[in-house]
Amino acid sequence: MKPVIVRTIDELRERVRGLRKQGHTVGLVPTMGALHAGHLSLVQAAKADGHKVIVSIFVNPTQFNDPKDLDKYPRDEAADVALLAPLGVDIVWAPDVDEMYADGFSTTVSVSGVSEGLCGATRPGHFDGVATVVTKLLLQAQADAAYFGQKDFQQLAVINRFVTDLNIPVEIVGCPILREDDGLAMSSRNVRLSETGRKTAPALFLALSKAAEDIESGNDVTRVLAHASKSLLEAGFTSIDYLELRASDNLSPMAQFDRPARLFAAAFLGDVRLIDNVVVKGR
Amino acid sequence: MKPVIVRTIDELRERVRGLRKQGHTVGLVPTMGALHAGHLSLVQAAKADGHKVIVSIFVNPTQFNDPKDLDKYPRDEAADVALLAPLGVDIVWAPDVDEMYADGFSTTVSVSGVSEGLCGATRPGHFDGVATVVTKLLLQAQADAAYFGQKDFQQLAVINRFVTDLNIPVEIVGCPILREDDGLAMSSRNVRLSETGRKTAPALFLALSKAAEDIESGNDVTRVLAHASKSLLEAGFTSIDYLELRASDNLSPMAQFDRPARLFAAAFLGDVRLIDNVVVKGR
Numbered sequence: 001m002k003p004v005i006v007r008t009i010d011e012l013r014e015r016v017r018g019l020r021k022q023g024h025t026v027g028l029v030p031t032m033g034a035l036h037a038g039h040l041s042l043v044q045a046a047k048a049d050g051h052k053v054i055v056s057i058f059v060n061p062t063q064f065n066d067p068k069d070l071d072k073y074p075r076d077e078a079a080d081v082a083l084l085a086p087l088g089v090d091i092v093w094a095p096d097v098d099e100m101y102a103d104g105f106s107t108t109v110s111v112s113g114v115s116e117g118l119c120g121a122t123r124p125g126h127f128d129g130v131a132t133v134v135t136k137l138l139l140q141a142q143a144d145a146a147y148f149g150q151k152d153f154q155q156l157a158v159i160n161r162f163v164t165d166l167n168i169p170v171e172i173v174g175c176p177i178l179r180e181d182d183g184l185a186m187s188s189r190n191v192r193l194s195e196t197g198r199k200t201a202p203a204l205f206l207a208l209s210k211a212a213e214d215i216e217s218g219n220d221v222t223r224v225l226a227h228a229s230k231s232l233l234e235a236g237f238t239s240i241d242y243l244e245l246r247a248s249d250n251l252s253p254m255a256q257f258d259r260p261a262r263l264f265a266a267a268f269l270g271d272v273r274l275i276d277n278v279v280v281k282g283r
Numbered sequence: 284m285k286p287v288i289v290r291t292i293d294e295l296r297e298r299v300r301g302l303r304k305q306g307h308t309v310g311l312v313p314t315m316g317a318l319h320a321g322h323l324s325l326v327q328a329a330k331a332d333g334h335k336v337i338v339s340i341f342v343n344p345t346q347f348n349d350p351k352d353l354d355k356y357p358r359d360e361a362a363d364v365a366l367l368a369p370l371g372v373d374i375v376w377a378p379d380v381d382e383m384y385a386d387g388f389s390t391t392v393s394v395s396g397v398s399e400g401l402c403g404a405t406r407p408g409h410f411d412g413v414a415t416v417v418t419k420l421l422l423q424a425q426a427d428a429a430y431f432g433q434k435d436f437q438q439l440a441v442i443n444r445f446v447t448d449l450n451i452p453v454e455i456v457g458c459p460i461l462r463e464d465d466g467l468a469m470s471s472r473n474v475r476l477s478e479t480g481r482k483t484a485p486a487l488f489l490a491l492s493k494a495a496e497d498i499e500s501g502n503d504v505t506r507v508l509a510h511a512s513k514s515l516l517e518a519g520f521t522s523i524d525y526l527e528l529r530a531s532d533n534l535s536p537m538a539q540f541d542r543p544a545r546l547f548a549a550a551f552l553g554d555v556r557l558i559d560n561v562v563v564k565g566r
Contacts, residue, residue: 106396107448113389165390
């Protein structure tokens with residue numbers, strides 16, 4: 001069955017009220033469209049938890065620090081809806097920018113701590129934009145649960161933080177990264193890679209995995225990260241935005257591997273910026 | 284019947300769920316305690332709208348820019364509860380600071396525009412503190428409606444702004460200022476006035492009322508405000524924080540009276556800061 005496409009907050013709320021009256025719970029999958037198998041796995045997780053599913057499609061201008069990145073962000077609603085239809089999605093929530101940010105809009109939700117460094121350092125304002133729009137989406141849909149991928153692990157940490165801090169009555173569910181056969185983390189930005197870029201791209205996951213292994217084996221963190229950086233540039237990455245070991249819980253920087261951790265990287269292939277992260281397992 | 288006093292978010296939510304299951308709606312009256320007839324009128328408004336009533340009592344440290352003001356803020360929970368009992372309040376929500384701001388708390392809700400100038404100019408961080416704690420209270424109680432006095436008119440404008448912007452599913456109800464017989468706006472800070480200060484204090488409302496009348500009669504705004512300032516200092520006020528004409532809707536400054544407006548003032552009597560505001564009627 002094709003999902004119903006909703007354009008106004010009033011209609012969304014009316015439909016959610018209707019679902020609740022019938023005794024259903026509601027799971028929200030926030031997306032910026034350009035859906036791929038990673039997004040679909042979030043829908044499947046929400047279905048598996050027994051929810052009626054709302055997928056929001058909204059390319060949020062306030063989280064793009066670079067207007068060119070916003071311009072180039074892939075958009076194809078018809079294709080997205082076609083992908084969602086077979087999964088039994090109930091509602092596609094696809095407001096336009098004016099419905100989302102009405103005249104006089106002047107509120108910001110911001111998170112310190114977990115939002116600092118990594119993507120927060122090189123994308124000023126990005127996480128304020130994310131926190132504000134996700135707060136809105138959660139409260140518009142009044143969802144029982146919301147599903148996010150771990151590829152944007154720092155984003156997930158920011159969302160967990162403000163949902164806890166503001167007492168938003170929703171369960172946040174973080175889902176595993178989906179990868180192509182060659183290891184490349186699925187991302188809407190992958191379609192913008194050149195043919196050569198696409199061949200180089202899996203080096204990011206390979207370098208992270210190798211570095212995680214070397215850190216797990218007790219090698220010096222600084223030396224391992226320096227080696228991983230070098231290997232990325234040699235593989236053909238244009239530049240490295242960051243490559244860092246951080247604590248799993250609060251994302252604080254770690255010079256030594258002495259508690260649960262993840263490795264985070266962002267790197268450019270031409271003008272396409274890719275991010276990825278892997279867990280570093282304790283012995 | 285005495286209201287039940289609740290100290291944890293979990294218990295609050297359980298009780299609210301219970302009320303909803305019985306088919307009730309919920310009205311929230313956020314306060315910092317030190318209750319007076321103004322607060323009680325908010326409770327009565329919530330009752331008149333047919334809600335079960337939650338009164339929150341929480342002296343929010345993050346909205347005090349001056350630690351001395353926080354120290355001196357009057358606190359007497361037993362007296363507050365005694366005042367609420369005859370009104371049929373269902374729940375007093377009185378968390379301690381650790382329940383409200385758990386370890387690692389790092390989120391801020393901030394509003395630009397309406398929060399600028401007036402109290403926003405002289406109390407840095409004040410409205411961030413208000414917006415953040417009121418967002419929390421609204422989402423903790425999941426109230427259908429929340430009641431605020433118009434004495435803190437700018438605060439009410441800030442709250443209306445972020446509730447609209449963040450799509451918080453609650454109706455915000457602004458209630459008229461309650462005044463003593465001599466015109467002094469009721470305020471928890473009034474008990475801190477000296478005997479002389481208490482006698483001088485009504486001059487604030489008198490000066491605002493006279494200025495509003497003069498502006499309504501077509502007199503020059505700048506001249507009227509200068510005269511009102513002079514009369515306040517002559518009456519015995521120590522200093523004037525602000526005295527301004529602002530647009531009723533978005534609180535933008537007005538040099539001329541050409542649309543719906545209010546007059547706003549803040550002034551000191553010794554170390555006690557009083558605020559008040561009056562509507563300026565169109566002809």
